[in-house]
Amino acid sequence: xxxxxxxxxxxxxxxxxxxxxxxxxxxxxxxxxxxxxxxxxxxxxxxxxxxxxxxxxxxxxxxxxx
Numbered sequence: 001x002x003x004x005x006x007x008x009x010x011x012x013x014x015x016x017x018x019x020x021x022x023x024x025x026x027x028x029x030x031x032x033x034x035x036x037x038x039x040x041x042x043x044x045x046x047x048x049x050x051x052x053x054x055x056x057x058x059x060x061x062x063x064x065x066x
Contacts, residue, residue: 005053008053008056009053011056011058012049012052012056015056016040016043016044016049016052019040020036020039020040023036023039023040024039027039
């Protein structure tokens with residue numbers, strides 16, 4: 001049980017970070033780099049992060065695209 005939670009924490013963190021990186025690159029191309037930099041920062045907040053980890057299924061976070 002503890003191992004699954006640790007794996008979900010790591011995988012979900014990586015998912016959020018990859019998502020933000022892609023959005024940042026696209027925002028730079030669109031000429032709005034600051035918007036890309038601050039996009040989805042709330043996903044790292046304890047409230048959203050732990051809720052997302054709880055429901056992370058291995059491929060997609062249900063809260064990431066909310």
